[in-house]
Amino acid sequence: MASVLGPGDELLRIIQGAFPVGIHVRGNEITITGESSDRERVGRLFEELVVLVESGHQLDEEALGRSIEMMRSDQKPTEILRTEVLRGRKTVRPKTAGQKRYVDAVRNNTITFGIGPAGTGKSYLAVALAVQALLDKEVTRIVLTRPAVEAGERLGFLPGDILAKVDPYLRPLYDALYDMLDHETVARLIDRGTLEVAPLAFMRGRTLNDAFIILDEAQNATPEQLKMFLTRIGFGSRLVVTGDVTQIDLLDGRGRSGLVATREILQSVDDIAFIDLEVSDVVRHRIVRDIVAAYEKADAQASKISGSSQEANE
Secondary structure, eight states: HHHHHOOOGGHHHHHHHHSSSSEEEEEEEEEEOOHHHHHHHHHHHHHHHHHHHTTOOOHHHHHHHHHHHHHHOOOOHHHHHHHHSBOOOSOOOOOOOOHHHHHHHHHSSSSSEEEEOOSSOOOHHHHHHHHHHTTTSSSEEEEEOOOOSSSSSOOOOOOOOOOHHHHHHHHHHHHHHHHHHHHHHHHHHHHHHHHEEEEEEEEETOOOOOEEEESSSSGGSSSSHHHHHHHTTTTTTTTEEOOOOOOOOOTSSSSOOOHHHHHHHTOEEEEEEEEOOOOOOOOOOOHHHHHHHHHHHHHHHHHHHHHHHHHOOE
């Protein structure tokens, strides 16, 4: 009961503030008063929280907040938060319903597109699924790639060989790997060729069999590059493409984002899934969700003003 209610009953107060009910606790008994629908929902919430605590979850304000959002959407937190993506040195689980939908899609389709704003776990969960597939011997290698496109600024000439030059672009993928595996294991996998991290340009002309392939930041690939990449997939392989269409860094003259064009072309193809992650799926610091939401609101207002101006001109 102490784990469910939180230190000083802080979690209990959050639940009371989220629903129009009265909650009275005596020992191990909880009495809920209020409208029947609200009583039933809060009762189910407590049942879900008890199961999470009994299965080893440590409840905090963030986990409780997500559980409350799920209950309001008639979803079961236990079905989402107890799903294991990676087991071992670090256990990785989805934290939102959107992330659970994304994980299920990757497991059930040959090609999955994860599209959403920053902080929704697109790349991190894809890397976790790849590492688990390798540990389970479902694949024999992992291939991580992304376009070498600068984010709005020129970096100039970088020292070193080709791998050293592209390393800054691939750093987010390394960060995810090092969070799940120790540095020695990652280095050993790279030396053996079991783990390959390379820029998108290196994919041309290859056929990748028995591999888990991830293309990150796909919004910065042109339609031609993305077509080239998607046709690299071989037998026994799985492919995940992640991107955020609101952060396209392609320079003028390089063409339209391949992620936008490819969705229009492949939307109806079997064994290919497109999963949209929303602001509610952001799992970084709370302020990241607020920033994404503010930008989306500003973009919507700008589009509305632009549309109104166009109508006036016509």
